[in-house]
Amino acid sequence: MNQSFGEEITYTLGSAIPLTSNDGALLPKNEIYARVKEAFLKNAELYNGSCLVQVIIRAYMDQVEKQDRPELKVSDRYQELLSIYQTELGELEAITARKIQHSKGKYKDYITALKKASGGRRAFMVSDLETILIDNKHRPYAAGLMLVHPGKDVKESLIYTYFSEDYSRYIESFEERSKKVLFDLVNKIIALVKIDRNAKIVYFHNFSRFDGVLVLKHLVCHHDYKLKPLFRNNRLYELSVYSGRKLLFRLRDSLNLLPGTLNNLAKSLCPSLGSKGSLDYQDVRLDNLVSKKDELIEYMKQDILLLGGIMQKAQEIYFHLYQLDIVSKITLSSLALSIYRLKYYDEENWPIYIPNMNQDNFIRKAYYGGHTDTYKPYGEDLYYYDVNSLYPFVMKNYQMPGGKPVWHGNLDEKDLDSLYGFIEAYVVCPKTIKKPFLPYRNKNNTLTFPTGEFVGVYYSEELKFARDLGYTVLPLSGYLYERMDSPFIEFVNTQSEKRIEAKKAGNEALSFVYKILMNSLYGRFGINPNSTTSEICDHDRYRTLFKKDSFIYGSLLEKNKYIVSYHVNTGNTPETWNPPKNGAVQLAAAITACARIYMYPYISREECYYTDTDSVVLGQPLPDELISSSVLGMLKLEARIVKGYFLAPKSYGFIEKDADGKIVLKHKGAAKSLVTLEWFQSQYDDPSRKEQVSVTSNFKIDWKDLEIQKQESLYKLGLSMDSKRLPVYNSENTWIDTEPIHIRDLSNVSPLLGDRILFYLRNEMNRLQTKSEILSEKLSQRDREMIGIISEKDREISEMKSKIDHLQDEMKKFTKETTKVVTKIKVVKSDNKTKKTKVVKKTERKNQTDKGKPP
Missing domain, CATH: 3.90.1600.10 (B family DNA polymerase, palm domain)
Known part of the structure; x- marks a missing residue:
């Protein structure tokens, strides 16, 4: 089916439809068709707007061997599907399909809570390799190994060391001496597992990107063990080594559980063991290995001691707080999720559903x-x-x-x-x-x-x-x-509060654990199913993988032993979907x-x-x-x-x-x-x-x-x-x-989605146009109102101007008459002063009366 966003997806219409009644009799064909149509209509409502491009009907037979059946022609398939759609649905009683023998169990579609595991802390081993460059390629000249028991002081544990130049008396080639170092390391791991059968985990610091590559190459080329490497995106998380079906040991990276440099981790978790040593790698050469042996071995032993102390302290803290042994987990995010599922997850009221x-x-x-x-x-x-x-x-x-x-x-x-x-x-x-x-x-x-x-x-x-x-x-x-x-409120509150308490108490180790735990949970939920992986296989398996579209590369390492890299979860069908759990x-x-x-x-x-x-x-x-x-x-x-x-x-x-x-x-x-x-x-x-x-x-x-x-x-x-x-x-x-x-x-937009966007834009344009017309109408009405107001004001102004003009004319007339009277009086002799005064007063009263004012 093509979704509106242009991507083709596959989904199941519903649960299986029975073909027979409980007594084994075949059901009528039109009833089967009606149930198929019912499933179609139900999903048509759910996926409205999508385009159906293909229908696959899978039939399950309760038989020992599959019977050969003639394949339908394309035209016949079309007619069969058309008849399904044209079938009258009617009222159908629910029928439960019979269980078929050997059917696979159904997993829950949500993350489940964990129950407290029984047992205590297990012993484990820590190891390290030291290398020099031969023809610009790293070759081990020393290896070390220590068995770590819970509760036992790591300073009292024996560190086994293997040094290439110790074999020089009977092995002339350095290449062969280097191989001997790794041979003895592998054999010692197997021997220690026989002493303590629970101590099957061996940690290297930076195994994924250094030690693991060298050890894997050695095991492929020089041993006949069955190897199961856990690769993801060019990172080697774990290497499991089997003899037949029997697990001998697993090699892992401590960095995946405790991120950080060895020196910084030691300062936080076990400062009493001292700090990491220093070594000038450029000064380590094949011609001075013997003279530098003591310095080189002590440097390596200090690294092994620190790694053993760090892992032991972390194991002790996590087990004390959560009754969970870190040896059972590969990465910090998976450890954080396990702790959450064990102590804080409310499966009943807040189930976290796993997307299909x-x-x-x-x-x-x-x-x-x-x-x-x-x-x-x-x-x-x-x-x-x-x-x-x-x-x-x-x-x-x-x-x-x-x-x-x-x-x-x-x-x-x-x-x-x-x-x-x-x-x-x-x-x-x-x-x-x-x-x-x-x-x-x-x-x-x-x-x-x-x-x-x-x-x-x-x-x-x-x-x-x-x-x-x-x-x-x-x-x-x-x-x-x-x-x-x-659902994470209690988890975050607890880790945050405990970390603050640990810092106040000066417990840097505990504070460090709470911090990395609190910050590591969310990422586990987002792990991408689409990734690359690699495996070690024989020629037949190599040819099978080579033919697939997911194939990236393959390389012959040893006779009939290949390393092959390919993409996983790249298909678009449920059958090829195998995502990481949880x-x-x-x-x-x-x-x-x-x-x-x-x-x-x-x-x-x-x-x-x-x-x-x-x-x-x-x-x-x-x-x-x-x-x-x-x-x-x-x-x-x-x-x-x-x-x-x-x-x-x-x-x-x-x-x-x-x-x-x-x-x-x-x-x-x-x-x-x-x-x-x-x-x-x-x-x-x-x-x-x-x-x-x-x-x-x-x-x-x-x-x-x-x-x-x-x-x-x-x-x-x-x-x-x-x-x-x-x-x-x-x-x-x-x-x-x-x-x-x-x-x-909008290049990835499907035609159907493009039509919907276009429809929206047209509606939006019509909405804006309607709004514009309303505003225009309002503006026009306002304009008319403003014109009326302006006209009224213009009329009032015109009337006021007329009044002012009339008043100015009257003032001019008054000024002219006054001037005439004054001029006439000035020519009268001074001895007629009394008469002049009377004439002026009489004239003023006459002018005031002419203007309509009281005298």
Whole structure:
């Protein structure tokens, strides 16, 4: 079926339809057809707006052997399907299909709670390899191994060591002596497992990317054991070694449980064991191995001692707190999920449903992760803030999608505020928004935050937030959930409170455990089913994998032993869908979306220079009420910056103000070790500048041949400009700011979806046109009213002007008559003064009477 968003999906119409009654008699054909039609109509309502392109009907036979049946012609199939649709449905009684023997058990469609496991802590082993370069390839010259028992001081445990030059008396070739080192290490592991059958786990620190590659190559080429490596995206998580069906031992990476350097982990968990030693690897050569033996062996033994102490202390803490042995888990995220399921998960009231293939494919499009962007390239006197445990804070304080998802194929007429879940929407971001909020993944898989119009899948709450910012949002289709209070409140509260207590008590080990546990849970829900894997196989299996579209590469390691890499979960049918257990991408997508909502008020500030998921660089200090070094969700001041360059995501350099001028540099890429603050200055002056540099990789992995080698290569060191935001220059051609990319991308929109968007735009245009006409009518009415008012005022002004003109004429006439009287009086002699006075008074009274005024 083709969805409205252009993707073909497969789904099951319903449960199995019985072909026989309980006594085994065949049911009438029209009744079977009617039930098929009933299933069609039921799903037609659910997937309204989608296009049905194919129907597969699978029949299950309760027989030992499959019977050959003649295949129908295409025309006959068409007629059969048409007859199904034309069949009268009528009233049908429910019939339960008979169970077929050997049918597979049904797994629950939600994550289940765990019960407390019986038993205590198991012993384990820790190991380490030391290598030198021979023809630029790493070859082991020493190996060590220690068996660690719970509760026993690791200082009292024996460390077994194997040194290549100890075999020089009877093995001439160093290559053969190196093989002998690994031979003896493997044999010692097997011997120790025989002594303690529970101690089958062996930890290396950085097994996934170093030791494991060397050991795997050795086991493939020089032993006949059956090997089951657990690969995911070129990372070796575990290597299980079997003799026939019997498990001999498993090799794992301690880094996957306890992330961090060996030295830092030792400071937090077991400081009494001292620190990691130092060794100049460049000075270790084949010709001085013998003279340096004591130094080299002691260095390796200290590493093994620290690793044993670290793992033992972590095992003790986790078992004391949660009655869970870390030896039973491979990664920290799986350990965190197990603890959550064991102690905090309410399966009855808050079941976390596991998405099926179609649901996962759709919702995963809304799983964008964190927001990283650079806004202003250079600044002085800045403030670098970091949010305390952003994701745990969101997991505690924001509501989460619960219940079973329900598909809605047409949300055009729905009010956005009434929707909750994951929605495919047509959105328009106006250019007036200088720091857009909604993410968009372009054809190069780059996450951008553009203006313009596009279609994407988003968490409903970020669509509402975007609309309130000024976006236009048209919901199209999606999976709707029930809005529920977070199921992680107790988990986060407990870890946070216990960590604060541990820090106050000075227990750094316990504080470290609570911190990494609290921050590791969310990611497990978002694990991607689509990945690459590798396996060791024979020629027949290699030929089978080689023919599949998912094949990546294959390489012959030894006679009839191949390493093959291929994609998994790339099909679009339920039969090929085999995702990791306990995934719930709806939770991971909701958590990261809410985190972006929480960060936006800081990002959108005018003086924001840079952001990276849970941190911001600002030009002004934040109010004191937002600052705390321990409260979840509040910000702490990581650094005061004298001056800094923020040229691209994950590429910046600055000088700290309160750390004696400490220089902080970060740059992703193969040449990251070559960047300096002066390089950032040069790139700021000329962002297009690129230089060719020689890059040396001391631990380059060749997965096809399982080799680790030193490799030199040429690399263009520079910035990738214009991929996320566009630079803005002033009149002097100085880079001073950035602006968002503007896009118009509807290329992946299906014709059906395009028609719906067009229909919406036409309605929107009609709505705006109607509004314009109403405003025009209102304006016209106002104009008429204003014309009437103006005319009335003009009339009043005209009348007033007439009155003024008349008054002026009267004043002129009065002035003229007065002048005549005065002139006549002046010619009369002075001795007639009394007569003059009488004449003037008489004349004034006469003038006043003529103007209508009382005398």
